Amino acid sequence: xxxxxxxxxxxxxxxxxxxxxxxxxxxxxxxxxxxxxxxxxxxxxxxxxxxxxxxxxxxxxxxxxxxxxxxxxxxxxxxxxxxxxxxxxxxxxxxxxxxxxxxxxxxxxxxxxxxxxxxxxxxxxxxxxxxxxxxxxxxxxxxxxxxxxxxxxxxxxxxxxxxxxxxxxxxxxxxxxxxxxxxxxxxxxxxxxxxxxxxxxxxxxxxxxxxxxxxxxxxxxxxxxxxxxxxxxxxxxxxxxxx
Numbered sequence: 373x374x375x376x377x378x379x380x381x382x383x384x385x386x387x388x389x390x391x392x393x394x395x396x397x398x399x400x401x402x403x404x405x406x407x408x409x410x411x412x413x414x415x416x417x418x419x420x421x422x423x424x425x426x427x428x429x430x431x432x433x434x435x436x437x438x439x440x441x442x443x444x445x446x447x448x449x450x451x452x453x454x455x456x457x458x459x460x461x462x463x464x465x466x467x468x469x470x471x472x473x474x475x476x477x478x479x480x481x482x483x484x485x486x487x488x489x490x491x492x493x494x495x496x497x498x499x500x501x502x503x504x505x506x507x508x509x510x511x512x513x514x515x516x517x518x519x520x521x522x523x524x525x526x527x528x529x530x531x532x533x534x535x536x537x538x539x540x541x542x543x544x545x546x547x548x549x550x551x552x553x554x555x556x557x558x559x560x561x562x563x564x565x566x567x568x569x570x571x572x573x574x575x576x577x578x579x580x581x582x583x584x585x586x587x588x589x590x591x592x593x594x595x596x597x598x599x600x601x602x603x604x605x606x607x608x609x610x611x612x613x614x615x
Contacts, residue, residue: 374397375396378441378450379400379402380444381573383470384468387607392417395416400418424450433457436463437613438610441465466609467600467601471572483505485593486508490564496518498542499519500568506530515540517534518542518560519542521542523544528541547575553579553582557582558586
């Protein structure tokens with residue numbers, strides 16, 4: 373069985389290894405070299421790096437028995453493109469989706485909405501929404517912003533382009549414990565924590581509890597509407613297809 377997985381997430385890595393161990397030939401697509409490094413190497417798994425457009429995805433779907441979308445819950449553009457390409461190619465698609473967390477903090481529609489709110493407030497801001505969202509906060513004094521980003525050239529370049537002081541850049545690989553989140557909040561006198569609901573796999577509960585215990589306000593970017601299945605359900609489907 374040939375399975376195409378669009379990953380770059382914890383559960384994407386997990387399902388790729390589980391299916392390869394069961395005898396499937398797995399092709400994993402990740403967007404960055406960082407994603408490739410995290411995916412690692414294993415028998416039965418081939419990894420491709422780089423963002424793929426519809427044409428490239430259609431080419432990869434040739435000969436595939438199944439496509440699994442295990443991208444991040446907020447990666448709605450690639451999920452939309454995958455649905456369109458799989459429909460055109462006639463390849464079944466399954467969405468591996470993280471369970472949403474219980475609502476905590478101030479819910480806002482997106483990064484621009486969070487920035488508009490924070491522009492009217494005071495205090496330092498811990499941004500844990502990723503380097504791609506930095507542009508939305510350009511109207512806020514860079515000295516107030518403490519972006520926690522992946523330790524990659526791409527992320528650091530985005531911070532520099534946004535004018536973030538180097539001493540404010542927190543280049544770290546997560547997920548992070550509650551204790552480490554609390555330490556960062558206290559160290560940098562953070563009044564606001566901006567986050568996406570990355571679920572348990574993305575360390576959201578630890579961020580929420582850290583904000584609560586330190587007195588920082590939590591702002592959560594609402595998830596795009598999405599539907600999917602959990603890891604166990606998709607593994608079971610694949611096992612049935614391989615019989």
